[in-house]
Amino acid sequence: MGVLLQIRGAEKSYGMQRLLDDAEATLTDGVKVGFVGRNGAGKSTLLRVLLDEEELEKGEVIRSSNLKVGYLRQHDPFQPTESAMDFLVRDSGQPDWKCGEVAGQFELKGDYLNGPISALSGGWQTRVKLAALLLHEPNLLLLDEPTNFLDVRTQILLEHFLQNFNQAALIVSHDRTFLQATCDHTLDLTRGKLTMYPGKIEAFLEYQAERREHDERVNAAVLAKQKKLQQFIDKNRARASTASQARSKGKQLERLQTLEIEEELPTASIRAPIVVPRKGPALRLNDLSIGYPDRTVATEIKLEIEHGQRAAIVGDNGQGKTTLLRTIVGSLTPLGGEAKWGHGCDIGVYAQHVxxxxxxxxxxxxxxEYKAIAGTTNQMILAVAGSLLFRNEHVRKKVKVLSGGERARLCMAGLLLGPYNILVLDEPGNHLDVETVESLVEALLEYRGTVIFTSHDRHFMRRLATNIVEVRDGTAKNYSGDYDGYLYYVNKEIEEGERARGVTSGQKSKKNASKSGKGSGKDSTEPAMDPRKLQKELKRLEKVVVALDAQRRELNDQLMTATDPDHALKLHNEVKAVEMDLGEAEEKWLELNSYDE
Structure with a gap:
């Protein structure tokens, strides 16, 4: 497995914050890596260093001579009047049939492919950028928060693309579901140090928790042993008959050291407003039509949301999710029908633009202070601010110096100080890191009021939603299943489209091969494997599987008794590497067995 890129002894600071502190990492051929860390840890800075847009203060980035980087551009590289097809041909230099074939992987066809690109939503324009990336045939993709503002369908399309992309990728994302589906390795940036873990994000998070618990148990045992040795020394060092034993125990005591456990980084602790639960309908939509003076988005919407429900609004970008939310809270005037709230509803709104x-x-x-209800004490305001990481001098910061994540947390804190028994939340997880989103989920699960929300974070939706409202094809209606059912339905639609495109693209490839004189007309079916060679290879693989399994068990035994954290991480990495080799060998053995049958 060839090395594409190495980071060695990297150091980088902003002001007093040390973003990279003797950081090291290696990216290799074909390996997809999820890059994680807290907001502000330095992930985007490191990407800019890898793209030669910033320099390290110390250290180096070593690039392979055959490295070809593809970067998902955040700015719009499009010309005003061109179509997606025009852009793909211009940007890649590939023929239009090839551009159309790759665009099809992202469902770009018809007006989406041939109409003006300026008319496409941000999500569809991202699909065009992804198709352009693929056409350049990079061997390392760098993606910085690629799922931000993408609807679920586009996220799943991107997942499928990455799963079928046989080159390397480094993906910065707070979306655990997305990373779990696409990346087999995890790179963590914490306190300036890079740690590569040879496993998926969920396994990495479990390992982190287990490692901390292990270190705490080791320290407890060491402290107990130190206490016993010290008691023996104090009791026996003054006696001539036992003084030598006391000195020996003293040397043992000097050798006993506790493991250094870093203090956990501060995490938001969100508390939802305390409200009196209510019963009956919270919101009724009667033949509601939504949209703008020059454009109708959806019509004939008939819905009822009960008090206490957590209703998730789902649908593709451009279908009208945000338009529906803006209409029900009064930011937009209905084009027809009515949106009627129940008696005693106090509505708090968190919108993308707030x-x-x-x-x-x-x-x-x-x-x-401005957002808090009358009578709220200064102590209560400071407590809520502190729960969202605005502590001490941070409460005196001006809004203009806050980051996007800090502003999002500030708006959330303002909501929590209100009396609201209805929360309408439009993409509440955007700009929040994994830990803050998890805290928000826990708070909303305890909240006794009603939540109407939209989000592109599938982990967030799956944990929170009690019912699903789908906006699609010019209307909105209750979806009969749960959120997992909705995801299954979207996945099925995408897979059916991919199968249909597979047949079409296969036919096109044959036609193009024929046009270029490469079609031989011979049967392309591979010849069957020689039976003797097949049996020989099966026996070899059986020996490999047995040897790898024994190696895995031996490494696991060593890991169970390891006390040094660096040695334990090394052993853990070796176990994961062996398990990956074992899985590949077993899959190959099963594949060859199917020939034998």
Missing amino acids: YSSLDPNQTVLEYL
């Missing part, structure tokens, strides 16, 4: 329209000259504390 944190970008805050007064830049207000401090954190001033904003929260």
Whole structure:
């Protein structure tokens, strides 16, 4: 497995913050790596270093001579009047049939492919950029938060693309579901150090927790042993008959050292508003039509949402999810019908545009004082601010110096200080890191009011939603299944489209091969394997499987008794590597067995 890129002794700082501190990592051929870490840890900075857009203060990045990087551009590289097809041909230099074939993988066809690209939503334009990436045939993809603002269908299309992409990728994302589906390795950046884990994100998070628990148990045992040795020394060092034993125990005591356990980074602790639960309908939509003066988005919407429900609004980008939310909270006037709230509903709104329209000259504390209901004590305001990581001097920061994630947390804190028994949340997880989103989920699960929300984070939706409202084909209606059922339905549609395109693209490939004089007309079926060679290979694989299984068990035994954290991580990495080799050998053995049958 060839090395594409190495980071050695990397150091980088911003002000007093050390983003990279003697950081090291290696990226190899064909390996997809999920890059994780807290907001502000330095992940995007490291990507810019890898792209030669920033320099390290110390250390080096060693690139393979055959490295070909593909980077998902955040800016729009399109010309004003061109179509997606025009852009793909211009950007890649590939023929139109090849561009159309790759575009089909992202469901770009008809007006989406041949109409003006300026008319496409941000999600569809991202699909065009991804198709352009693939046409350049890179052997390392760098993706920075690729799922931000993408609808679920586009996320799943991107997953399928990455699963079938046989080159390497480094993907920065807070979306655990996406990383779990696409990446087999995990790279963590914490306190300036890079740690490569040879496993998926969920296994990495479990390993982190287990490692900490293991270190705490080792320290408890060491402290107990130290206490016993010290008691023996204190009791016996003054006696001539036992003084030598006391000195020996003293040397043992000097050798006993506890493991250094780093203090956990602060995590948001969100508390939902305490409200009196209500019963009956919270919201009724009667023949509601939504949209804008020059464009109708959806019509004949008949829905009822009960108090206490957590209703997830789902659908592709451009179908009208945000338009529906804006209409029910009064930001948009209905084009027809009505949206009627029940008696006694206090509605709190978290919208995508809110944190970008805050007064830049207000401090954190001033904003929260303005949002809090009358009678809220300063102590309560500071407690809520602290729960969302605005502590000490941070409450005196002005809004204009806050990051996107900090502004999102500030708006959330303002909601929590209100009296709201209805929360309408449009993409509440955007700009929040994994830990803060998890805290938000826990708070909303305890909340006794009603939640109407939309999100592209599947982990968030799956944990929170009690019922699903789908916006599609010019209307909105209750979806009969749960969120997993909805995802299955979307996946099935995509897979059916891929199968249909597989037949079409196969026919096109034959035609193009024929046109270029490469079609031989011979049967392309591979010849059957010689039976003697097949049996020989099966026996060889059986020996490999037995040897790898024994090696795995031996390494696991060593791991169970390891006390040094660095040695334990090395052993754990070796176990994972052996398990991957074992899985490949077993799959090959099963494949060859099917020939034997």
